[in-house]
Each structure stands twice: as structure tokens, then as C-alpha cells.
Amino acid sequence: MHDVVIIGAGPAGLSAAMWCDELGLDTLLLEQQEATGGQLNSIYGSIDNYPGLRAANGREFFERFSERIDAADFDLWTNVEIAKVDLKAKRVELRSGEVLQSIFIIIATGVRRRKLGIPGENEFAGRGIIESPTRDREMFAGQDVCVIGGGDAAAENALLLAEVCPTVTLVHRSRKLKSRREFSEQLQSQHCITVFPESVVTKILGTEHVEAVEILRKDALKPFQMAVRGVAVRIGVEPNTELFEGQIKLDEQGFAFVTSDNETDVANVFAVGDACNPLAPTISSASGDGARAAKVIASRLQQKSS
Ligand SMILES: Cc1cc2nc3c(=O)[nH]c(=O)nc-3n(C[C@H](O)[C@H](O)[C@H](O)COP(=O)(O)OP(=O)(O)OC[C@H]3O[C@@H](n4cnc5c(N)ncnc54)[C@H](O)[C@@H]3O)c2cc1C
Numbered sequence: 406m407h408d409v410v411i412i413g414a415g416p417a418g419l420s421a422a423m424w425c426d427e428l429g430l431d432t433l434l435l436e437q438q439e440a441t442g443g444q445l446n447s448i449y450g451s452i453d454n455y456p457g458l459r460a461a462n463g464r465e466f467f468e469r470f471s472e473r474i475d476a477a478d479f480d481l482w483t484n485v486e487i488a489k490v491d492l493k494a495k496r497v498e499l500r501s502g503e504v505l506q507s508i509f510i511i512i513a514t515g516v517r518r519r520k521l522g523i524p525g526e527n528e529f530a531g532r533g534i535i536e537s538p539t540r541d542r543e544m545f546a547g548q549d550v551c552v553i554g555g556g557d558a559a560a561e562n563a564l565l566l567a568e569v570c571p572t573v574t575l576v577h578r579s580r581k582l583k584s585r586r587e588f589s590e591q592l593q594s595q596h597c598i599t600v601f602p603e604s605v606v607t608k609i610l611g612t613e614h615v616e617a618v619e620i621l622r623k624d625a626l627k628p629f630q631m632a633v634r635g636v637a638v639r640i641g642v643e644p645n646t647e648l649f650e651g652q653i654k655l656d657e658q659g660f661a662f663v664t665s666d667n668e669t670d671v672a673n674v675f676a677v678g679d680a681c682n683p684l685a686p687t688i689s690s691a692s693g694d695g696a697r698a699a700k701v702i703a704s705r706l707q708q709k710s711s
Contacts, residue, residue: 407433407480409702410497410507412490413645414481415443416688417678418513419471420695422479428703432479433505435497439484442467443515444679445688449539455688462539466688492652492674509702512653512661512669512676513695514645516686521553521638525609533615535637538565545570545635551618553577553606554639560584560592562637567595574631576601576620609636644680658683667698675702 409425411418414436425432440446448463460466486500490510497505520526526534535541535550546569552562555577561584563575575592580602582589592598603623610617615636621628644659653669653676654662660683661669661676669676677694679686 407431407505407507408706409433409509409511409699410435410495410505411511411513412487412497412648413443413513413515413678413680414438414441414483415513415515415678415691416445416470417515417680417691417695418443418511419474420692421511421513421677421699422481422695423474423477424696424699425702426477426479428699430699430703430706433507434479434481435485435487435505436481436483437485437487441471441481441483445470447537449537452688487648490648490652492649492669492671495673508706509673509675511695511698511702512646512649512674512680513678513691514648514680515691516642516644516679518638519641519643521606521640523606523608525611525615526638529609529611529615529636532613533609533611533635535562535566535635538562538637541635542569547571548634549632550574550635550637551576551606551631551633552637552639554641555579555582555584555602556639556641557584557588558641559637559639560588562639563598564588564591564595566635566637567597570635571597573598574601574633575599576604576606576618578603578605606636642679642686644683646680656683666701667694668701673702673705 408430409432411434422434445463445467452460452466488500489498495507549572550570551574553576563573567573606618608619617630617632619628646659661681663676663681667675675698677698678691
């Protein structure tokens with residue numbers, strides 16, 4: 406029996422675990438990947454907006470972030486596959502057959518990139534699907550590319566790719582881009598970027614590698630093909646909360662509803678970080694959520710024992 410089981414070892418889960426340890430709670434942190442750090446592992450640009458700590462990329466940030474965490478004394482299990490969670494009973498069953506029991510559960514499962522679900526998207530992973538314009542810069546230099554999406558991530562990716570690619574085509578569904586003004590203005594001033602509004606990419610085509618995309622523009626009867634060597638899909642994120650469906654209140658996109666103490670609608674079950682924060686996901690808010698949940702839990706345990 407643990408005081409707390411935390412699911413997910415990104416910034417939110419790691420911060421919760423560090424605080425739980427500091428507050429003397431018996432804590433087990435479960436991570437499905439081999440590496441901890443969550444989305445930090447996919448940040449290839451600099452991080453300049455975490456108070457008091459700057460880093461050239463997510464990996465460097467994580468190393469400094471985890472200096473304190475390495476010194477903590479909580480249990481960490483990585484490569485863990487959770488088969489089932491009973492939030493009311495605070496029971497977590499692992500695919501390996503092990504059953505874990507705790508008094509509190511903290512959900513810190515974060516988000517993943519949303520997929521389009523079109524032909525070619527999975528097939529060309531690593532063969533023309535652009536994971537990161539910073540990391541993959543050399544690979545796509547001199548190639549024509551397409552970015553799908555109309556928000557900040559899409560606009561930023563298009564701008565980064567425009568530094569090295571002869572043409573960048575930005576395809577998005579809406580009439581107007583949703584990206585911040587600064588990005589939208591920069592897009593307009595870049596001659597190599599063409600924006601196709603009210604359009605969707607219906608297929609990614611190729612043989613060994615991406616060779617073209619099929620684009621359908623609003624009001625057009627037929628799609629047309631455009632030759633590109635790289636495609637970046639940036640249509641937002643979705644929360645990793647399927648495990649908890651039907652047990653806690655989620656919004657229509659799957660983000661967990663929480664109180665100001667980060668508690669879900671099931672007593673003693675907390676959600677922290679991006680999994681409950683669709684509007685302002687950041688490393689600092691995720692870390693703050695983790696600290697808050699740990700402190701609320703510690704004070705409840707203290708009240709119980711006094
Ligand atoms: C390219 C990029 C750039 C960014 N730049 C910045 C920036 O400059 N500044 C900033 O503040 N933020 C930035 N962010 C956002 C920031 O990384 C996130 O807000 C933060 O990582 C959220 O932390 P989290 O712990 O809530 O979730 P995550 O980082 O998503 O971590 C969740 C963890 O839970 C694990 N998990 C999921 N499901 C399960 C399960 N069933 N069982 C066990 N483990 C599970 C995942 O494997 C993952 O390790 C950026 C994000 C990206 C992708």
C-alpha cells in the first residue's frame with residue numbers, strides 16, 4: 406500500500422513525486438516510456454520561459470530539472486504498461502499482473518500530438534513525416550514541404566522550415582489562421598510560404614519516401630496533388646486520458662476537469678499538468694500543479710492522522 410501512485414513522469418508527475426517525497430509520503434511514480442521527462446524529450450528548440458532556468462533544448466532542461474529529482478527518494482518504475490485503473494478503489498493493475506494499491510492517485514499523463522488519420526500519415530513516419538523542424542532541419546533543407554494546421558505550432562513550424570526550404574505550403578481548414586499575430590504577420594512576409602486556407606490534406610503519397618500530398622480546397626470538386634518531400638502535421642494535441650474514461654469527468658476533448666486543488670470529481674484522485682490544462686499548457690504550470698496536488702495530499706494525510 407502506497408500513500409500516492411502517480412501516473413506519468415513528465416514535468417507534472419516528476420514535480421508531484423519530488424514534492425510528495427519532500428513531504429514524507431510513500432510515493433510510486435509510473436511511466437510507460439523507458440525515459441522520463443515526457444514532452445521535454447521532444448523539445449529541440451530553446452526553453453526561455455521557465456522562471457529561473459533556461460536551456461538550449463528539452464533534454465538540457467530536463468537534466469537540470471532532474472538534478473533535484475535524482476536526489477529524491479520515491480520509487481520510479483519505467484516501461485510500465487497499465488492494464489486497468491479503478492480510481493474509486495485506488496487500484497492500478499499492470500499488464501505484468503501486478504496490482505498496486507494506494508490512498509491517493511495523481512494522473513499526470515499529459516498529451517500527445519493529434520493525428521489526422523489520413524492514408525500515408527503512419528506509413529511515412531521517419532520517411533518524410535517531419536517530427537521537429539529544428540532537429541530535422543538538415544534532412545529537409547532544399548526540399549519542398551507542407552505543414553498542416555492553422556495554430557501556433559503550425560505557423561512556427563512553417564517559419565522554421567522556411568529558413569531552409571525553397572517552398573513551404575501551409576494548409577489549414579479555417580478561413581483565418583488561429584496563430585498569434587506575430588506569427589501570422591511573419592508568414593505573410595515570407596515569400597516562400599504559401600497559405601491554403603479552407604483546405605484539407607486528404608492523402609500523403611509516395612513509395613519509399615513522401616513524394617506528394619493530395620489537397621482538397623473548399624468548393625473544389627476534386628483534390629489536386631502537390632509534390633513535396635516533407636509533411637509536418639500540427640493540428641493540436643489530445644490528452645492521454647482514455648484509461649480514465651467513464652470514471653472521472655472529462656471535457657469533450659478528454660481533458661480532466663479539476664477543482665482549484667487539482668482534484669477530479671473522484672475523491673482523492675488528482676489530475677495535474679497538460680492532461681487537465683487545455684488552455685495554457687506549460688512546464689511551469691505542470692510543475693505547479695504537481696506541487697499543489699502533493700501539498701493537498703500531505704495536508705489531508707496529516708489531518709487524518711491527527
Ligand atoms: C515542441 C514543444 C515545445 C514546447 N516548448 C515549451 C516551452 O518553451 N515552454 C514551456 O513551458 N512549455 C513548452 N512545451 C510544453 C511542455 O513541454 C508541456 O506543457 C509539459 O511537458 C507538460 O508536462 P506534463 O507532465 O503535464 O505532460 P507530458 O510532458 O506530456 O508528460 C506526460 C508523461 O506521462 C506518460 N504517460 C502517458 N500515459 C501514461 C500511462 N498510461 N501510463 C504511464 N505513463 C503515461 C507519458 O509517457 C509522459 O512521459 C513544449 C512542448 C512541445 C511538444
